[in-house]
Amino acid sequence: MSTLLSVRNLTMRFGGLTAIDDLSLEVPAGRITGIIGPNGAGKTTLFNCLTGFYKPTSGTLRLAHPHHGEMRLEALASHKVVRDAQVVRTFQNIRLFPKMTVLENLIVAQHNVLQRASRFSIAGLFGLAAYREAEAAALDRAATWLERLGLVDLADHAAGDLPYGIQRRIEIARALCVDPVLLCLDEPAAGLNPRESAELNELLLYLCRERGVAILLIEHDMSVVMNVSDHIGVINYGRKIAEGTPEAVRNDPQVIKAYLGEDEDEAQAGGAAA
Amino acid sequence: MAYALQQLINGLTLGSMYGLIAIGYTMVYGIIGMINFAHGDIFMVSAFIAVTCFTLLAAADVSSIPLALMFVLMVTIFFTSAYGWAVERVAYRPLRGSTRLAPLISAIGMSIFLQNTVQLTQGARVKPIPPVIEGGIELWAAPDFTVQIGWSQLLIIVTTVVLMTAFTWMITRTPFGRQQRACEQDRTMAALLGVNVDRTISLTFMLGASLAAVAGVMVSVYYGVVDFFIGFLAGIKAFTAAVLGGIGSLPGAMLGGLLIGLIESFWAAYLWAEYKDVATFGILCLVLMLRPSGLLGRPEVEKV
Incomplete structure (x- = not known):
């Protein structure tokens, strides 16, 4: 399984705000890679860096293009990301x-x-x-x-x-x-009903398995992301906090903490119950 | 009756020229959402280029009128679109990310710059050229009045119809047109699908300028005089035409141009010729008050 996109030490700052903090991530070819994380974690910023919307403060985005060899996405203008690198995205809205x-x-x-x-x-x-x-x-x-x-x-x-x-x-x-060589989907299941998201699952699997399109998927709908992803990266506050198979990520204490809150909250909740 | 028919012909001629200039306003508005206030002066510059060409051709003793016209059109379109390109490059592109007011002001600056350059280099006096196309067809010899359509009028109307057809075809059918409409509706998304937005915007300015160039050649043929200030009034009237037709709409700009031309001719013929500009600007006020989206424009729905 070869690496299609390798994100190395990506950092994106907006003034004093660090939206992505030293993020490294590998996106394998021909697989579905899920990106999850709480709101504001920096998922969409990552997409914006990938597609030439933002110039990353530092770090590299190397794409191993099957026909054109290695490309550096961070150096391409928006329209060239599609034209030359065949990386395309959809939007949340x-x-x-x-x-x-x-x-x-x-x-x-x-x-x-x-x-x-x-x-x-x-x-x-x-x-x-x-x-x-x-x-x-x-x-x-x-x-x-x-x-x-x-x-x-x-x-x-x-x-x-x-x-x-x-x-x-x-x-x-x-x-x-x-x-596309790499298809970046930003919350494709948002606003879909359960039947539509099941269809989406099927479509994503078809694209990846039958057509060999690598997919990078940002999604909040766990029924989609857990069912189709081969590999999931979890981001919080711009940092990667976990990475692995859906099963491993689901049980990772870091991830549970990021989604469900800190220990203090649990302690408080426990205290209230007692 | 005969007199009215004559005014109709005059109005259509005038309206064709306003319409051609108005398309430049409307296309640029469509793609970047801003009024190019230097457009009227682009038109003025093109008229000067045309006059220069005609003078040179006369000096070179070129006698074939169709050949001379083709040559002048090509040269004028070439140089004028270079001006259009430069205006976008200098006054718009560096300010694309800033507030909406900034490029408006820089465009007005461009307009003043162009006017003054022409005034300094060409002089402030009216520049005449010998009539290029003379004569016409007598359509109807009524007892008290003879209705006539000049060859130059016929040429202007026919050229405008041909250009409009070509433009409509280009916008609706060709890859460039699709690219242009895509940029109009969502510039960022267009870029993300591989459309070179900068180049599309440049080309739009150049196309608008080349239509203004055609109008400039026509004005020099039809009136035979130009001066450095014609761009101001023609520009504002064409802008009125674009607003009347619905800014952003190509057929709207043409329709608006024709209406303004007709209104001006009839107003001047039947009411007071000296107040014909008042009629035009009165219409601008009325449209802005009663139907700001224009005749063919669609009201903008603000999405939250």
């Missing part, structure tokens, strides 16, 4: 292009290929074969994911008008159209 149709949302994600093929729209203007082929391939890929995620009937609806659970799926479909 959905960020679709609301006025575009579902299909257009998926086509935008493939815009790099199309833009190259279209030679700044000139080839598109004259309907050249190379552009038509690229366009057909883009539509094909979009159609594949629409079908896999059960969105075919909604392809021509404006994305912003659709229900929340469906928008979540569209967001994942759009990310998949980038043909």
Whole structure:
């Protein structure tokens, strides 16, 4: 099992606040890695560092890209993280292009290929074969994911008008159209009902097992994160406090402490009971 | 009746030019959410470039009018889009992360800078050029009045229709258009899907400027005179047109431009010619009071 992404000594400070403090983490290729931790632990900040949103204060983010060799994500601009490194993310609060149709949302994600093929729209203007082929391939890929995620009937609806659970799926479909090497999902199960989160579980396992996509998953819904993750890292106050299989993490005293509170609270609770 | 028909033709011509300039306002507003107050002066600069080109061509004794027009259009578009690019680079990009007011002020600074540069280098006096296109078609010889459409008017209207079709096609069908709409709706997300946001914004400024350049060439052909101050009034009227049509909407900008052109022509013909600007700005006030989202704009819903 090779390492796809290795986060080394990552630190991110905002003025006096240290959101991530000397964090090191390995994300294996072709596996699902869960990231959990209480609110404000620095999980989303980690994603923001990964995708070029924030420039880390210090530390490195090395991606062992299967085709392009080693890349340093911390040095890439946002649009290059996707274009060159094929690392893509979704957001906690959905960020679709609301006025575009579902299909257009998926086509935008493939815009790099199309833009190259279209030679700044000139080839598109004259309907050249190379552009038509690229366009057909883009539509094909979009159609594949629409079908896999059960969105075919909604392809021509404006994305912003659709229900929340469906928008979540569209967001994942759009990310998949980038043909990601690493898919970073920020709370994909938030706001989903139990049936929808079961479907999400199934989808994540399919992507990882059948398609070989490595997934980095931030999630609060334990039914998702414990069931699908191969490996879980727990963050609190910007530091990694535990790492291991779901089973090991679940029983780790540090983790229980971070989620359920300090000993003093327990002592107090015990005192009150007595 | 004949007189009204003539005003309709004049209004459409004027409106086409306002519409072309208005598209620059509306596109830039769409993508960065700010008004480019230097846009009117970009238009003025383009008119000067066109006049210079025409003068040079006349001196070189080029007699083929279509050839001369093509040449002038190409040169003007090229240089004007370079100006548009520079305005974005100097006045907008360095201030993108700051308060919304800052780029507004730097754009006004750009506008003053452009006006004064042209005034210093070209002189403050009105610059005339010999008429490029003369004549026209007599449409209707009524007993008291002859309705006529000049070749230059026809050219302006036809060019505008062609450009509008091309633009609509580009925005709705091409990868660049998709990229532009994506940036309009969510710039961060677009970047995260691999769209080069900086370049898209640059290109948007350049496209807006090139449409203004077409309008600049038309003005120099139609009126035959330019001065360093034409950008101010034309800019504000085109801005009014963009607001009337619904700022951020391309068809809205064109519709707004045509309406402003028509209103101005009819007002000047039937009411008081000297107060035609009052009509335009009265409309701006009314739109802002009664329908701030414009005719074709959608009201913005603030999400919490």
